[in-house]
Amino acid sequence: MQTLTIQQLTIGDGIPKICVPIVANSVDCLKNNLQQFNDKKIDLIEWRMDYLDCVSDTQMMCSIAKLLRKELPNKPILATFRSQKEGGEQFLSYEDYCNLLKAIASTGAVDLIDYELFSTEEDQKNAKTILELQHLGVKVIISNHDFQKTPNKEEIVARLEKMEALHGDIAKIAVMPHNSTDVLTLLDATNTVYQTSSIPIVTMSMGKLGVLSRISGATFGSSITFAALNQASAPGQIPVEDLYQIRNIL
Numbered sequence: 289m290q291t292l293t294i295q296q297l298t299i300g301d302g303i304p305k306i307c308v309p310i311v312a313n314s315v316d317c318l319k320n321n322l323q324q325f326n327d328k329k330i331d332l333i334e335w336r337m338d339y340l341d342c343v344s345d346t347q348m349m350c351s352i353a354k355l356l357r358k359e360l361p362n363k364p365i366l367a368t369f370r371s372q373k374e375g376g377e378q379f380l381s382y383e384d385y386c387n388l389l390k391a392i393a394s395t396g397a398v399d400l401i402d403y404e405l406f407s408t409e410e411d412q413k414n415a416k417t418i419l420e421l422q423h424l425g426v427k428v429i430i431s432n433h434d435f436q437k438t439p440n441k442e443e444i445v446a447r448l449e450k451m452e453a454l455h456g457d458i459a460k461i462a463v464m465p466h467n468s469t470d471v472l473t474l475l476d477a478t479n480t481v482y483q484t485s486s487i488p489i490v491t492m493s494m495g496k497l498g499v500l501s502r503i504s505g506a507t508f509g510s511s512i513t514f515a516a517l518n519q520a521s522a523p524g525q526i527p528v529e530d531l532y533q534i535r536n537i538l
Contacts, residue, residue, distance in 0.1 A: 290486050290487060290488070291488065292427060292457055292458060292487070292488055294364040294399045294400065294427065295362065295363075295364050295399070296362075297331055297332065297364050299332075299458065299488045299511050299512060300487075300488035300511045301511075303506060303535060303536070304505060304506040304510060304511055304512055304513045304535060305331035305332055305511065305512050305513070306329060306330055306331045306332070306512075306513060306514075306515050306528060306531060306532060306535065307330075307331065307332040307333070307334050307366065307512050307513070307514050307515070308325065308330045308332075308333060308334065308514070308515050308516070308517045308528055309333075309334040309335075309336050309368075309514065309516070309517075310322075310325065310333060310334065310335050310336060310356075311336050311339045312339060312340065313339050313340060313341055314340070314341055314342075315340070315342065315348070315352065318340070318352065318355075319355070322355075322356070322359045322360065323359070324517065325360055325363065325517065326360060326362075326363070327517075327528070329528055329529065329532040330363065330515075330517075330528060331363075331364075332363065332364050332365075332366060332512065333356070333360060333363045333364070333365050333366065334365075334366045334368055334402075334514070335352075335353075335356060335365055335366065335367050335368065335398070336368050336369075336370060336376075336377075337349060337367060337368060337369045337388070337392070338368070338369045338370050338371075338376040338377040338378045339377050340352070343369070343378060343380075343388070344384075346387070346388060346391045349388065349391065349392060350391055350392060350394075350395050350397075353365075353367065353392050353395045353397040353398055354395055354397045356397060356398070357397035357398070364399040364400065365397070365398045365399050365400070366398070366399065366400040366401070366402060366429065367389070367392045367393075367398040367400070367401050367402065368401075368402035369385060369388055369389065369402070370402070370404075370433070371385070371404055371407070373406075374404060374406075374431075374432070374433040374434075374435070375433050375435045382407060382408055385407060386407075386417050389401050389403065389417075389421060390420060390421065390424060393421050393424035393425065393426045394424050396425060398426060399426060399427065400426055400427045400428070400429055400457070400458075401421050401426045401427075401428055401429070402428075402429045402431050402460075403417065403418055403421065403428050403429070403430050403431070403456070404430075404431055404432065404433075405430050405431065405432045405447060405450065405451060405454075406432060411454070414454055415454050415455070418430065418454055418455060418456060419455070422455075422457075427457035427458070428456050428457050428458075429456065429457065429458040429459075429460050429490070430451035430454060430456035430458070430459055430460065431451075431460040431461070431462075432447050432451075432460070432461045432462075433461075433462045433463075434461075434462070434463045434464060435464050435494070436464055437463070437464055437466065437470075438463040438464060438465050438466070438470035438471075438473055438474060438493065439463065440473065441473050441476055441477045441480070444461060444463070444473070444474065444477035444478075444491075445477050445480055445481055447461055448461055448477070448481045448485070448489055448491075449481065449485075451487075452485055452486060452487050456487065457487060457488075458487055458488045458489070458490060458511075458512075459481075459485070459487055459488075459489045459490070460489070460490040460491070460512075461490075461491050461492075462491070462492045462493075462494055463492075463493055463494065463498075464493075464494050464495060464498075465493045465494070465495060465497040465498050466497075467497070468497065470493065470497070471493045471497055471498055471500060471501055474491055474492075474493045474498070474501055475491075475493075475501060475505070475508045476508075477491070478491040478505065478508040478509050478510055479508040479509055481509065482508065482509025482510075483509075485509075488511040488512075489509060489510060489511065490510055490511055490512045491505060491508075491509075491510045492505060492510065492513070492514065499526065502514070502515075502526055502531070503526070503531065503534050503535065513531065513535070515527065515528040515530075515531040515532075516528065
């Protein structure tokens with residue numbers, strides 16, 4: 289598996305990197321809480337754009353991206369608009385979704401952009417948008433989130449491999465378990481893809497049942513784990529202080 293280096297952070301090598309989401313719903317709230325994200329326990333910041341009440345104001349969103357870079361100069365920043373169908377807070381049409389991602393990428397203020405694998409069913413459109421984002425100077429995490437179930441191993445493997453085939457820089461999948469077997473299915477699929485993937489992969493099983501995958505995913509090949517600072521952006525996220533300690537012990 290190849291690694292990906294952003295600033296001084298190498299993803300896909302060594303211990304899993306800890307990513308913490310910013311989930312502020314207003315600009316004032318975001319500004320008031322930014323400095324705590326400079327914590328040395330945090331390797332990577334995920335800016336969840338879908339939480340903001342001004343997400344439809346592209347100019348404002350670009351200004352916020354620049355603010356994040358100014359206030360968090362040494363933290364790689366991942367910009368994410370999570371769609372409602374994959375657990376996000378708001379809806380955007382595909383055209384508006386792509387326009388937002390491209391606008392944010394063009395600021396030069398973020399390092400990575402999250403692009404959902406099932407944003408459209410047309411592979412050609414997916415590939416075109418991903419390439420356009422990369423040409424704007426960002427790395428692209430292609431993602432998929434299933435809040436209803438855990439697909440079978442073959443389907444999880446197929447989705448991760450498709451993300452690689454679309455030339456994503458990182459492949460990410462999160463699924464919801466209904467029993468312990470589902471968690472094992474996710475970990476087994478992770479291990480299988482890890483053996484042959486040319487890009488870093490990120491996987492997790494959500495909710496209380498899936499906590500094991502968040503603390504031991506690296507054993508099976510997952511290169512990033514997500515933790516909560518003040519507010520979780522997905523079920524099962526562990527507080528960053530606890531995850532940092534557990535990760536280092538493991």
